[in-house]
Amino acid sequence: MWSIIGSGRAIKVRAFLNLCFARSRTVLSIMALLLIAGLYTRSDIAIEASPDIQVPMLQVLVINPGISPDDAERLLVKPIELELRTIEGVDELNAAAKESLASFMVKFDATVDIDKALSDVRAAIDRAREKLPRTIEEPVINEISADRMPTVVIGLASEALDERELFLIAQDLRLELEMISDVLSARLVGAREEMVEVAIDREKLENFNITPRELINAININNQLIPAGELDRGDGRFGMKVPGLIETYQDVINLPIKSTPQGVVVLSDIAEITRRFKDRDGFSSINGVPAISIEVKKRGGSNQLEVAAEVNEIVQSYRARYPASLTMLPILDATPRTEQMVNELQGNIVTAIALVMIIVVAALGFRSGLLVGAGIPVSLLMGVIWIYLLGYSFNFMVMFGMLLALGMLIDGSIVITEYADRRMAEGVSSKTAYIDAAQRMFMPVLASTATTLAAFLPMMLWPGTVGDFMAYLPTTVFAVLTSSLLYALVFAPVIGAKFGRSSFSPEDVKHFHQLENDDPTKLSGVTGFYARILRGVTKVPLLVATLSVVVIFAVFAAYGKYNKGVEFFTDAETVYGMASVRARGNLSAYEVRDIVAEVESAILNTEGVSIVYTSTFQPGKGAGRNESPDKVATLIIELTDHNERELNSADTFEQIRFNTRNIPGVFIEADIVEQGPPVGKPIKIELSADSRELLIEQTARLRELLETNVEGLRDIDDSRPLPTIEWQVDVDRQIAAQLGANVTDVGTVVQLLTTGVEIGEYRPSDAEREVEIRARFTEAERQLNQLEHLRIYTPNGTVPLSSAATIVPRPGTGTIERFNGRQVMFVNADVQAGTVADNKTQEIMALVERTDWPSDLTITFRGANEEQNEAKEFLQVAMGLAMFLMAILLITQFNSFYQAGLIMTAVVMSTAGVLAGLLITGGVFSTILTGVGVVALAGIVVNNNIVLIDTFNVLRRTNPELTIQECIVRTGAQRLRPVFLTTATTILGLLPIATNWSIDVVNRTLEHGGMVASYWVPLASAIVWGLAFATILTLIVTPSMLLLPHSIKVTSRRMFARIKSLRAGES
Template identity: 45%
Template structure:
């Protein structure tokens, strides 16, 4: 206590330190970056390899397998997912959460460099990129303008995209709805026939005249001179003037047999904004970047370029993550300040103005002190940190209340302020430290939560840890100093009462009533304890029978949703755009829909790995703010489902953008096997069961190959060899009637990138039957390719997906609104056990169920670890296993209170939110028992003649006010959110069932219900358990030994 004496003696210095912490906290709050989500860096790297025209089977054999060998051998790889498809292959490497992303990128690049030695010679250079942790963009910028040509709009969007992607916060900026520029050489079949020129001859001529010709240098007496032979095509005119054939009649140029034009490639993507055709930039921030700052930087760049844009360009910002982030953060901050006001009102009302303010000053001190810690740790001021502050708000003044309340009692007994506060700290030092330590012991294991979910949730315990550490310092050091300076003297306090025994008045009518009840209850401890235990058992049995089950996260109020449009068949991009627009018009007609942005399947929205194979577009839907709607987001999305139901030829799924850790669809079954045919058959069986024998599911899909055909051109190699033709010549000729043959590139003055030069036939001469009319040059003259080529249809394999080097298929589904995914998973698991599936196929549940099982396992271990740590602390404090286990009994009561609340409100238990609430409660509710038992032991030590009954009654009544006060202050700050009400008096907003409340209602309700319920039982059960040993010795043991008992007063 020498430090305390020094602090009181140098009160001015102590107060200066307190003011410094407050000022530094304000500065830290001003400097700290604000963000919606925690800075969770998921080390995921994507490798993309393209090879023009390669089939999925060949891509799997020649591209994927060499990549798998090298990538899977890297240290720290958690999962490797690959996909081979027409023309490309890619690999997604997910590393363990503690791997540095820069190191992961470097390791992957080295592995890819080793693997590409096994690739075919004409494979493009692999691309290695960091993958965004979120499948949804941070911001979408849509550009439209009816007065602009496609070329003008393209140049505007392209230039801005390059500038946006150069920002350090931006990971990538993808274009949607654009088309690449190309110089197209459209051959004229009639002219070729007239001049007796085959397409094969023309291609060879063009290729031979578009080469970089190295000519070296020439030494002369005057010096060394470079020699240059221009051989590359640099202008459109160079191409048109190329000689194709010459004879005595003259020279035939390319312009004579072809139409050369600068245009765009055939469209492969589209994008619409509120039904208008548009080009869009989908912006993804880096995983470590701040969403608010990233969006602000992008908007500043775009708006800074607005003056240079031509008139008529309309710019729309969609899916603005910064707007939602600021709203959530501001609302949560407003709720904190509202909770501070409520807590201060309760404390002042209970302790009086001066003592109440003395206790309440600990709130800003602890919150600003924690803000300093958060800032120094490099955290952003995100909603997990802010809720941690809100959660700790009620707990942080518990120690100060106990010290001030005890000091007031000593002042009433005649002590000076200095002696009263020094005595209070000495007397309450161990109880306050023990209660804070037990709370911190509960939150300590939560910091060790592994994986993405653990990284996401870890900000909460770290914040609570910081707040309670500062609050402990305030209660034991600053409260005595301020109490000596500003505390109430004896004549300013209410008249004193004696230390109460056996029901004497204390805390007014409430104290009298409680005193009479506890005095009676403790005379019948066995009946009292049995009643409490029976109540607890009844609650657990009722919840097990009538509980709503388990869910991974909570249903949040989601402003953004994704409408996925799926259709099968050989659809052109124009067909896809038309079908998508039909859906868009129906969605736009639904009330409360603010913005509709549609992007084709080439868009990055919604992620790539879980995209349905027959998906033609994703439609991003933005709703109005919850406060401006008379329907919840779930109801609006249900309205959208009804609006798009029954559309011929297409399948539409509607889902909100997920809140919380990303987990994909509700139900995901992964099938893996080395035998693809058996695996496909079992996947069909599982899908049939989900669609026809189960209820409560929607949006059922699988990753089986889509039905379809492709045309295989089988070359008779012997016949072709006799004609002097090889397979390469045939392939080149076929490309003339498909995508065209790339013969070179050139860079126009108005282009940032090289523009391809492609040769092909006009649209009227392209098509399936045009293949038969193609002619190839042979030594014997031009002959049709059909002479030695047979066209055969075969089943189309669109892609091959593998995970950890095993072929996989997925069957996915969402649960209907009001149906728990966990119930459906259990139903499917029960069916799988009896379905007699082929043992060659391994089946596992992924997604939410996988995360749920991992989270349950961890929270169970964390709960047991917390109980063990608290038990050790309690045994050290009280040197009694009986009292230590008695203190921990409050944990059982609080858990029963949580389950009772869920039962009354008919809510499922959220593994994340309710689970964290139960674990957090374990450290909160034991504090009441610590105070009661410590007072009981103190009274017995002070007066050895005092019976256990009198000591238990006295300690219960004496500590009634601090117990109730600490309970109410903890509950009152969370009570509005527990009731799904967001009270933000700063911004003058009261919102019921809004976006903020939907996130935190179940966690807040778990803590409030568990705390209130356990407090009520603790005030009865704990004193009864303290009396029980002496009661048994006095009443039961004599009866067992045959000695008559003596009735007590």
């Protein structure tokens, strides 16, 4: 594209422009078509709150009933790990061995196709099957993807209805919701599964001399699908059927178990058979009332707002059918917040457009200002078309990308329109003026846009989940700025030639003439004042350069000493938060419910809390990976709208922590939901070793170090197993064999005392899925003290369990976690309000370095610190790549290393401006948002220098009679207005958000610290401070630096001449 620099190519550019002007109606029709397409696309594009991120992660579950965690690690985890680690593209492999279960979380590189990953994992599991116990169930492989998070959750609660009635209503509503075309699934949560309980009477079992093995075999034999084939006799073909499956409840009751001389013993003769819910392992409630929830998930690419509206319409119709005692409450419904965020951001965009239009019209006049301002909606709507074609949704990242680009997208139009105005003031026609302007400014506009895009291009290559999350921003800027380039170089000149400014006042003509042909220092007003300042500073360019270096160095030094620290992602205002409850001991589900009810009540009594959605579970069964195993409940908290409460979300959760601090027997953690990509607690330390005993010991030691040596931490926990007791039945195989029994017989009897033995399943006509048939002793006999009274069923009768087995208490193993092939445990911590997590992480790192640890123990800092370091490394690479791309573009355009380097100094100045802004405001450097702002600034701030130096070069060529200083002063005076306008429009567009204000002229709202503004403060303020600082220095330093080589050359000549004359005098 750079070949157009030549004069021959310039003629072709002019010929193309002449063609556009000759076919102006065609050009305007194309623009109108793009506007209509943009409006249609905007109405049709999917709307979401957050970007639709695809996470290449798979979960594998391998169930082996009754297997211990130690055996699960040895027999299940290790063989499967070996196969999974051979798969290409695996980034992380997490495994956990639990009671009866082995689970794996396989995370792939972001570039891996999820379908191929799924196929590879299935193949790896199949290869491992031959090494696994035959007792395992069919492995389950699930795709974990962020885009499958619920769109809306409907909670059903009632104190008047019993559990079965509530369950049937929820089931019916779920089926109705799944009929919505854009709903992917609707899943019941908090509803217990059904079962058919066969409560065996031990006395009757012994009286009929039936062993548990005979009972199970009899049920299995009478519950089979029997393919009887077909009969073909030539006169017809007939299918044969032998019904063998249990189909009704009556079939279960009348199942034959044993034949005796007195008759056939059926199942109901020896057991009480009831259809009931499974035993509780947890409770679900909404605001303290027992509840069942329906998680509704939309299909990919569908409109979140439309799906939620259809769901709510169905819920409203159902609510009318049932009594008022039934509550159907939309919870975790982000739709109102999404709609509010979309409207607020759109309102802020309109506000920014209004501010930009005001300043442009004030500076360029009504017609020229409208011509420039028209580029905003045209470019934004064209950008929406690109976003739609890329398959993106219209989310807050896309909208802020538009807001960020809004101030930059009219830069090219300003430069061309301002130049055309000067040409028309000289007396040329509007058509000629705009052709001249488009041709003359073609390369500067193209180069400035290209350098801006060069800064955003590396960010589009950001790897990982964070990169996928942030990629929407640079992609949007890329789409909008590319569209603005088309408007500035084609549409604006054509429109300007037809409708542009046609007359100028004598003052304007005189002003433009003096700028072009006379001494600009004689001008009045701001331009003349600036020209006079420029004439003074260009006399001492070396002093100006030295002072600018000192100022920049002082800013960097001051920031290095007085900075407030670094954070991964800034906490913003929100209405959602999470609380977790931890409690120790072998608590039953009912004991946990009673404990958590007190916590729930305390949270509901906190001002600003609207909804509390609680899920409880037994210790060790609900904790996620690397979480404390004593977690017994999760509470999702929704606050009232931030305009309806006095405290912001962070302070509200501080109040929740205060209100729950004195509840006995529990540990409560509560905080707002994470902003940006999820990373968990800000401080997460991983310990890995081959010895489990060593790992437990050193995890406890590290936790104690944090508790006793590091201030400012809260909610410290670790993932060591709970100190539990389990009863172990050791079978003497030889004695058991002599008695006619084996380990299986003993295990079956013990199972009948506990959760029971699954002896089959059937599908009732009123159920969606098969219901399992589970046999166990009656509730009165299922007591721990009955364990020693159990009897083994043998062919010779029953014998006491104690005659073949010993019952001993043993400490429980708990969950065994592994990461990339080694056992791991974690220590996690949060920080107190006002404390920067990164500062505490650095303090803990130093503490760990000073402490002696065993040689085979590895300590790694994970979580936010790991993500922050990865983001920092990428942004440094992105900054370097952006600088390289911009340098290549600038060297190609100007064919000068010095001028390209001089333009690039603006990047250093802008970075100094960002740091100065953080020092003045006391802000914290956000690795993601401030870092992106610094990289984005690199492409923004060079634009003014490009146009400034290009104008200087043209003036030097066309006005050889002028001195270099005169050319520089005239260049500065000519470019002051466009430089001021391009800078002011960018700053004004972002200034409200940079100061944490949301100004929405559409909805007539003005608020401080809202959800939109507080989220984007670090990025917006970085650009505002960096651009303002760099522009001020650019207007003084760049002109001085242009003169510096000439000044050094003249000074050197004078020095050599003086030395030469001195030597001549001495001789």
